[in-house]
Amino acid sequence: MNSALMGRPHIPTARTPPLRGRQREMAMVVDALENSWARESTFIFVEGTIGSGKTRFLRECIETARDMGLGVSRRNLLHGPASRLPEEGEGDGRGLVVIDDADLLSVLEIDGLVSSEKGRGRQGVVWLVARRVGNCSRHLHSRLSLPGDEILHIPLGSIPPAEAAVLAADLLGAPLSLPVAELVRRTGGHPKLLVELLNGMLEEQTLLVTSAEVRLLEDRLPERLYRWVKAVLDESSPQCRQFLRVAAALGDRMSLDRVRAMLGLRLVELLPLIDEARALGLMTTSPDLTFHSPLVHQVLSAMVPSELRRILRREVGGPQQHEGGGVLLSEAKTRRLTDKERAIVRLLAQGMTNGQVARRLTISPNTVNYHLKKLFRHYGVNSRVELLNAVGED
Missing domain, CATH: 1.10.10 (Arc Repressor Mutant, subunit A)
Structure with missing residues (x-):
C-alpha cells in the first residue's frame, strides 16, 4: 500500500535538484568562460555566508565548463572541504581551476597551489574561488592576480521567494500546499535553512508527501533546524x-x-x-x-528560555510598537480574547493543527491563520508555544 495512504510521509529519492535562483550569477560565469581566450587569467570570487550554497554553485559551474569542452582542475586542492567537489578530467589550454572554502587554506597551501598552476603557463584560465563573507583571503588574492587579469565578485545572497518555493517542490517531489508554501516563505530564501527545515520535517513526519501535493501535518519546527542554527552560532x-x-x-x-x-x-x-x-x-x-x-x-528566540524572555521584555518595557503592528506586552494584557479566539487557543492547547481547528470550528484554515497572526502580533510572540504561555498568564 502507498506509504502516503498509511499516514507516513514519503521521503523523496535522494538526487541533486536543479540550481534555482542563481540565473544572474551563472550568466556571469558562463560569460567569463566563453571569453577566457582573450586574457591570460580571469578570477571569479564567489562569496557567501554559511549555508548560502557556495559548493552547490561550484558544482554547477564545473558541469557547465565540462559541457563547454573545458578542462577542470582540482588536483591542487590538497584536502579538506574542497574534496566535496566531483573529480573531473583535466584539459589542455583553456580551463577552470576550482577552489572551495579558500579562506581555510594556509599560506603554504596557497603558495603551492599558485606555483603549480601558474607554472603550467596556460592561456585563458578561469579561477573560481569560493570563500565565506568576511574572510578576505588577501594572500590568495594578491598571489593569484596580475594587473591585466579580470577580477569578478559574485555574492551569493538569498534566492527569490518564487525560486525558493520551486526549490522546495524539487526537493520534496510534489507541489506545495499553501501552509507549506508559507513555511518556505518564512525561510527568507536561505538555501541551507530551507533544506534543513524540509529534511527535519520529513524525519519527524510533520509533512505528508503525496503525488498531488505536500501537506503540513503538524505546525512545529524540527529539532534538526535548531541544531543547524546552533552549529552556525558555534562559529561565532x-x-x-x-x-x-x-x-x-x-x-x-x-x-x-x-x-x-x-x-x-x-x-x-x-x-x-x-x-x-x-x-x-x-x-x-x-x-x-x-x-x-x-x-x-523564531529559532533564535526559542533558544532563550521563555521565563528569561519574559524577564528581558519586562525590564525594557516589553516589545515596542513598530511598523509590523506589534504592541507593548503590558498593553496586550488589557484586551480580553473574543469567543472565537478563545476557542482557537483552547484547541491549540489540545495539540490540534490549524487544519484540525478549522474543521472542529467549521471555519476555513485561512480564518484560523488570520486569528493566529493577529494574536501573535497582539502578544508580541512568534510561535504557538509562546502564544499559549502568554495567554495562560492573562
Missing part, C-alpha cells in the same frame, strides 16, 4: 551569540538602544557584533537592522 564569538539571542528575545525587529541597554555596551561596541552576525547570515546586510528571516528570529 560568545559576545555575538549573546547579542543575537538577546536581540531575538526582545522582539522581531532589532532595537539597538534596547539591546545595548541589556548588554551594557556602547553603541560603537555593537558594530563588530553586527558585522559578525551578518557574516554568519543570521542578519540582513540591508540598512535596516533585521534578522535574516522570520524563521531565523
Whole structure:
C-alpha cells in the first residue's frame, strides 16, 4: 500500500535538484568562460555566508565548463572541504581551476597551489574561488592576480521567494500546499535553512508527501533546524551569540538602544557584533537592522528560555510598537480574547493543527491563520508555544 495512504510521509529519492535562483550569477560565469581566450587569467570570487550554497554553485559551474569542452582542475586542492567537489578530467589550454572554502587554506597551501598552476603557463584560465563573507583571503588574492587579469565578485545572497518555493517542490517531489508554501516563505530564501527545515520535517513526519501535493501535518519546527542554527552560532564569538539571542528575545525587529541597554555596551561596541552576525547570515546586510528571516528570529528566540524572555521584555518595557503592528506586552494584557479566539487557543492547547481547528470550528484554515497572526502580533510572540504561555498568564 502507498506509504502516503498509511499516514507516513514519503521521503523523496535522494538526487541533486536543479540550481534555482542563481540565473544572474551563472550568466556571469558562463560569460567569463566563453571569453577566457582573450586574457591570460580571469578570477571569479564567489562569496557567501554559511549555508548560502557556495559548493552547490561550484558544482554547477564545473558541469557547465565540462559541457563547454573545458578542462577542470582540482588536483591542487590538497584536502579538506574542497574534496566535496566531483573529480573531473583535466584539459589542455583553456580551463577552470576550482577552489572551495579558500579562506581555510594556509599560506603554504596557497603558495603551492599558485606555483603549480601558474607554472603550467596556460592561456585563458578561469579561477573560481569560493570563500565565506568576511574572510578576505588577501594572500590568495594578491598571489593569484596580475594587473591585466579580470577580477569578478559574485555574492551569493538569498534566492527569490518564487525560486525558493520551486526549490522546495524539487526537493520534496510534489507541489506545495499553501501552509507549506508559507513555511518556505518564512525561510527568507536561505538555501541551507530551507533544506534543513524540509529534511527535519520529513524525519519527524510533520509533512505528508503525496503525488498531488505536500501537506503540513503538524505546525512545529524540527529539532534538526535548531541544531543547524546552533552549529552556525558555534562559529561565532560568545559576545555575538549573546547579542543575537538577546536581540531575538526582545522582539522581531532589532532595537539597538534596547539591546545595548541589556548588554551594557556602547553603541560603537555593537558594530563588530553586527558585522559578525551578518557574516554568519543570521542578519540582513540591508540598512535596516533585521534578522535574516522570520524563521531565523523564531529559532533564535526559542533558544532563550521563555521565563528569561519574559524577564528581558519586562525590564525594557516589553516589545515596542513598530511598523509590523506589534504592541507593548503590558498593553496586550488589557484586551480580553473574543469567543472565537478563545476557542482557537483552547484547541491549540489540545495539540490540534490549524487544519484540525478549522474543521472542529467549521471555519476555513485561512480564518484560523488570520486569528493566529493577529494574536501573535497582539502578544508580541512568534510561535504557538509562546502564544499559549502568554495567554495562560492573562
